[in-house]
Amino acid sequence: MTGKKQLMTLSDKGIQFPPPAEKRLTEFKSELDPITFEVLRNAFVNIVDQMAEQLLRTCYSFVIYCRDFSSGLSDPEGNLVMQGTGDIAAHVGTLHYTCKAVIEEFGDDINPGDVFIINDPFRGGSHFNDTRILRPMFYKGELIGWSQANGHWADMGGATPGSFNITALDHMGEGLRITPVRIWSKGVWLEDVAKMIAANTRNPGDVIGDMQAQAEATAVAEREILRLCEKYGVETIKIAFREVQDWVEVLMRNRLAELPDGTWYAEDYIDQDPKLEEGLIPIKIKFTIEGNHAHYDLSGSHPQISTFLNAAYGGSFAGIVAGTKYQFPDLPLNSGLYRAVTVNVGEPGTVVNAEWPSPCAGFCSGPFEKLMNSVFGLWADIMPERTMGCAFNLEYLLVGGRDTRIQGRPYFMWYDWMAGGWGGRNGRDGFNATAPVFGAQYGVQPLEGQERLAPVLTKCHDFVQDSAGPGEARGGLGAEKGGSVFEGERIVVSYCCDRERSVTWGMWGGLPSIPHGVWLNKGTEKERYLGSIFSNLPIELDDVFTRPSAGGGGVGDPLMRDPKLVCEDVADEYVSVERARIDYGVVIRVIDPDLAEYEVDETATAVERARIAGARLGWLDADPEAIAAGYRAKELNVMDCVRQYGVILDWGNGELLANTTRQFREMMKRRVAPYWGKSLAVLSLEAKERVKLAA
Numbered sequence: 001m002t003g004k005k006q007l008m009t010l011s012d013k014g015i016q017f018p019p020p021a022e023k024r025l026t027e028f029k030s031e032l033d034p035i036t037f038e039v040l041r042n043a044f045v046n047i048v049d050q051m052a053e054q055l056l057r058t059c060y061s062f063v064i065y066c067r068d069f070s071s072g073l074s075d076p077e078g079n080l081v082m083q084g085t086g087d088i089a090a091h092v093g094t095l096h097y098t099c100k101a102v103i104e105e106f107g108d109d110i111n112p113g114d115v116f117i118i119n120d121p122f123r124g125g126s127h128f129n130d131t132r133i134l135r136p137m138f139y140k141g142e143l144i145g146w147s148q149a150n151g152h153w154a155d156m157g158g159a160t161p162g163s164f165n166i167t168a169l170d171h172m173g174e175g176l177r178i179t180p181v182r183i184w185s186k187g188v189w190l191e192d193v194a195k196m197i198a199a200n201t202r203n204p205g206d207v208i209g210d211m212q213a214q215a216e217a218t219a220v221a222e223r224e225i226l227r228l229c230e231k232y233g234v235e236t237i238k239i240a241f242r243e244v245q246d247w248v249e250v251l252m253r254n255r256l257a258e259l260p261d262g263t264w265y266a267e268d269y270i271d272q273d274p275k276l277e278e279g280l281i282p283i284k285i286k287f288t289i290e291g292n293h294a295h296y297d298l299s300g301s302h303p304q305i306s307t308f309l310n311a312a313y314g315g316s317f318a319g320i321v322a323g324t325k326y327q328f329p330d331l332p333l334n335s336g337l338y339r340a341v342t343v344n345v346g347e348p349g350t351v352v353n354a355e356w357p358s359p360c361a362g363f364c365s366g367p368f369e370k371l372m373n374s375v376f377g378l379w380a381d382i383m384p385e386r387t388m389g390c391a392f393n394l395e396y397l398l399v400g401g402r403d404t405r406i407q408g409r410p411y412f413m414w415y416d417w418m419a420g421g422w423g424g425r426n427g428r429d430g431f432n433a434t435a436p437v438f439g440a441q442y443g444v445q446p447l448e449g450q451e452r453l454a455p456v457l458t459k460c461h462d463f464v465q466d467s468a469g470p471g472e473a474r475g476g477l478g479a480e481k482g483g484s485v486f487e488g489e490r491i492v493v494s495y496c497c498d499r500e501r502s503v504t505w506g507m508w509g510g511l512p513s514i515p516h517g518v519w520l521n522k523g524t525e526k527e528r529y530l531g532s533i534f535s536n537l538p539i540e541l542d543d544v545f546t547r548p549s550a551g552g553g554g555v556g557d558p559l560m561r562d563p564k565l566v567c568e569d570v571a572d573e574y575v576s577v578e579r580a581r582i583d584y585g586v587v588i589r590v591i592d593p594d595l596a597e598y599e600v601d602e603t604a605t606a607v608e609r610a611r612i613a614g615a616r617l618g619w620l621d622a623d624p625e626a627i628a629a630g631y632r633a634k635e636l637n638v639m640d641c642v643r644q645y646g647v648i649l650d651w652g653n654g655e656l657l658a659n660t661t662r663q664f665r666e667m668m669k670r671r672v673a674p675y676w677g678k679s680l681a682v683l684s685l686e687a688k689e690r691v692k693l694a695a
Contacts, residue, residue, distance in 0.1 A: 010078060010100040011124060014345035015312030016352060017289075018295045025339070026292065028250040031239050040228065040240040041082075041247070044073055047224045048084035051149055051217040058216060061154050062416055062453055062625030064652070066443040068152035069219060073225075074099045075241045076143050078500075079335035082244060088439035089325065090368055091536040093152045093318025096335055097124020098132045105180035112138040115215050117197070119156070119178045121171075121312035121354045127363050128156040128175045129163055133211065135181070135218035139229045144238060149214040150469040153207060154415045159536065161400025161413050163361055164496040166274075166307050166535040167552065170357040174308065176200040184215065202400070202411040248336030253292035255328060256340060258413055259382055260691050263288045266378045268370040269502035269663065270351065271532065273305035279659035280502050281305060283352060283370045285320075287378050292340070296320050297396055298353070298371075299346030300465030307533065309366030309498060310354035311436040313345045319368040319504035322488070323375025324439075327386055332541075359661030362496045362533070364394050364438055369498075372437050377671075380507060384687035389423025389507045389553030390474055393516055394436040395497035395532075397547060399456055399539075401488045412488065414454040419444050421468055421476030426680060430476035430552035432574075433463060455487040464514070464548045466576050466639060470583035471510030471554020472561045472680050477574055478513065482546030485539070492536045493545060500532035501648050501660050503550070508683050509675030510554025511583065511643045512575050512668075517651055528654030556680040558584045559609050571596040583643060585609035617673060619644050622663055628656040 026086040030037050051071035059065055070091035073081040078099035083092045101123035102116045136143055156163040156175030163175035169583040171177060178197065183190055194211060198204035219351045229237050264287045269280035284300040298320075304310045311319070325333055348355035352367045356555040373390045396417050403412040419433040435442035447458045460482045469475035485491050497516045504513040518530040519545055530537065530545075539545070566586040569575040577598075580586045587604035591597035627647040630636040632654035641647045646665040648657050675683060 010104060011097060012123070014317050014343060015347070016342040016344055017072055018290065018293050018342055019339070024253060024292060024359055025249050026253060028247050030243050032236065032243065036232065036236065037240065038242065040232070041244050043228060044082035044240075044244065045084060047210040047221050048073060048082055049086070050149065050224065051221050051255035052084050052086060052189040053316065054220045055149055055151065055213055055217040058213040059151065060206040060213065060451060061151065062445070063154045064151040064210060065160065066445050067441050068439065069150060069371065070095070070266070071147070071149045071221070071244060073221060074146040074148065076145060078103050078146065079245060081145065081241050081334055085332050086441045088441065089322030090315065090318050090364060090438050091130060092333060093321040094124055094126050094314035095132070095148050095150065096338070097314045097317075099134060099148055102134055102180045110136050110140070111186050112136070113184060114182055115184035115218065116180055117178055117183045117211070118180045119362050120180075121314060121363070123179065124314040125312070126315045127361045128171070128177060129153050129361070131178065133214035133218055135215070135222055137222045137225050139226060139234045142234070144229070144234060144299050145225065145241060147218040147225075149217040151214055153201065153210060154413050157202070160398070161202060161492065162396070162398035162415055162494060163310065163409065164396060164398060164535060165359070165361065166494070166533045168308055168361070169306065171359055172357065174359055174361045175508055178376065183211065193283040202413065218288050244332070245334050245336035248332055248334050249339045251331055252328070252337050252340035256289060256294055257292040259289055261289055261291065263380050264381055265287050266374040268374045269307070270309050270366050270370065271498050273307065275306035277659065278657050280663045281351060281640040283367055283374070283379065285374050289382070294324070294341045296341075296343045297346075298350075299344055301346065301350045301352045304354040304358050307532070308359040308496070310351050310358050310360040310619070311363035311367035312360050313353045315360070315363040315368055316345045316352040316371060317343050323372040326376065327379045327383060351425065365396070365496050365498045369393055369436070369438055377507060379562050380688060383692060384684045385426055387426040387468060387555055389430065389471065389510050389555045389632050390505045391422045391437045392420030392478055392504055392513065392550040393497055393499040394438040395416050395495070395516060395547075395549065397518065397545070398494045399454070399485060399491065401485070401491035403455055403488055405455055409489070412454040414450060414456040416445060416450070416481070417442065418479060418481055418547070418549040420478045420549030421452060421513065423507065424469065424471045424473035424475045424555035426555060426684060427473060429474050430468065432476040433479045434476060454536055455485055456483050457486050459544060460485045460546065463574070464551070465573055466579045467514050467548060467551035468513050468574060469504060469506045469513040469551055469554035470558035470561075471559065472556030473510070474554050474558075474561070474569070475506070475510070475552025478549040478551040480546060480548040481545055484544045485541055487541070491539055493534060493539050494535035494537070495530065495547070497532040499550060500651070501657065502664070503642050503648070506553035507555045509557040509672055509678070510679070511558055511672065512553055513550040513568030514548060514638060515642070515651060516546055516547070516550055520545055522546050531652070535562055548612055556677050556683065558680065559613060559676070560679045563602070563605055567598050567600050570598050579639065581608060582640070585612045613677065616644070616676070620646050620668060620673065624656055624658065624661045628654055
């Protein structure tokens with residue numbers, strides 16, 4: 001193997017810069033014949049998919065069973081060779097970093113039969129729950145590559161069941177940090193190390209089971225790669241590992257070369273830093289295409305914050321890569337793409353490059369999805385046909401305590417994520433109640449399985465009417481889920497989310513969705529609003545918790561939506577009669593609601609749309625204190641405040657958040673208002689003309 005000093009230079013820790021033109025691969029020339037190359041390229045994808053099947057069928061954790069995992073193959077230097085067809089974007093963008101961290105740590109002391117474990121976000125991982133098992137693959141004593149299986153463990157210890165702790169001032173309050181550690185040594189299971197790791201979690205049995213299941217998944221990859229070495233020769237496999245990366249680099253560079261050079265800017269927000277005065281936390285991107293290379297610069301983002309919504313460099317890099325990959329769905333993802341698309345996360349100490357020992361368990365709800373959605377917005381100006389509004393924010397609700405149904409009263413964890421709405425698209429509505437963009441292959445957890453494994457009863461699970469962001473192409477609908485604990489003791493609930501204040505936004509004149517947030521005992525005398533981030537909140541057996549997921553943001557002016565489509569949405573109960581008038585200016589006559597018979601009052605609709613068009617710019621300058629007073633008096637609701645007036649409140653007590661409102665209104669005046677009065681067809685033509693002029 002290469003010496004350790006040289007290996008120490010492998011990881012760039014997210015601080016990248018565009019390579020000079022002479023170092024950019026622009027022509028793919030294979031040493032292999034085309035058939036062998038294609039067979040091996042597809043074999044590598046198939047091997048990673050086999051790893052996924054192995055893990056899916058042998059895991060202990062219900063979270064992993066619901067597909068919160070990823071796998072990958074890397075070359076001897078840790079560069080990603082191939083992912084599978086169903087891996088989570090946030091994981092894949094960090095797998096090469098954690099592989100390089102193991103190589104850097106152990107240098108020449110890597111042997112056949114060794115297996116390593118790591119979950120360290122400060123060494124390229126995502127957050128502590130995402131625990132990676134890595135196996136070096138040797139053929140006749142030569143290291144030829146690595147296989148890696150990553151799974152989200154439901155608990156990594158710390159002060160909060162599930163390890164999402166809003167009160168953590170540093171990562172020590174979040175859970176166990178595993179730096180690169182050997183877990184099998186030359187084929188020998190280091191049981192003492194494994195038990196030490198498991199003992200620091202609330203479900204040690206599941207941890208040991210998942211650890212072994214992930215290790216077996218990596219063994220499947222090793223077995224298949226060695227089989228290919230025997231069939232084609234090890235040199236052929238080594239060449240194929242290198243060339244599939246070169247091939248993706250050339251494909252990506254060719255696509256970029258067809259696009260105009262230029263620089264574009266985007267900004268999105270995290271809701272707050274609890275230790276600072278209220279106000280949104282900006283994440284800023286400067287994006288440049290120069291010839292056949294794309295570069296993202298995040299260095300202008302806000303300093304790291306005092307709660308768990310920071311991201312270390314690996315998580316931020318993954319957000320950019322995942323957002324970019326969505327624009328080129330036909331291209332495979334490996335380190336070849338990372339050569340053509342570079343990311344500078346900026347110097348350590350920001351919300352997108354938090355330095356040790358900052359808390360970062362909630363990176364997925366914080367910077368990651370803001371970066372992905374910002375990338376969607378950036379590419380809308382370059383490839384308008386792929387325009388998509390903001391998607392709902394990934395969220396986790398965790399209920400934990402002691403399960404008194406079972407002898408010994410073990411810990412239980414009800415670890416739940418919601419489906420929600422994706423943004424409207426250019427000419428198409430967004431997807432309803434879909435897995436988050438963070439992991440589009442997430443499974444919606446079956447309620448029956450949850451209730452078998454934890455004493456939590458689900459009491460409602462349904463679409464949220466009017467949650468879709470209005471637009472000529474509306475967003476998809478969010479969902480609402482509620483439940484209560486029917487048996488147990490020492491029960492606490494935690495919530496990891498965002499966009500309670502930086503509400504899911506629209507594009508090209510489309511309007512926002514609804515805020516995220518949890519309610520306790522909603523509609524009763526014990527009603528209490530809990531917000532979008534909290535941890536270790538004690539609850540009683542008769543308490544009912546509910547929360548909606550947002551819908552997706554709309555795309556295009558909602559006054560341009562075909563009234564017949566609005567009427568269909570009303571018949572489908574996606575949109576209420578009232579919001580059809582308020583958000584779309586469409587006046588609906590109710591014929592027979594039981595038979596879903598409605599019709600458009602065309603004359604009244606024309607009048608209403610003209611009224612809204614003449615007044616709505618002024619609404620964004622209305623006195624925010626007056627709007628807050630109207631909300632407290634129940635004259636206005638949440639959607640009125642957000643969509644019509646751009647006013648953000650504490651949704652529990654109606655207190656005006658003045659700084660946040662100012663920032664949110666500025667965003668709407670930049671992202672929404674300038675596009676009103678134009679159809680999507682016109683906006684698309686204008687965007688294409690701008691692209692031509694730039695070229």
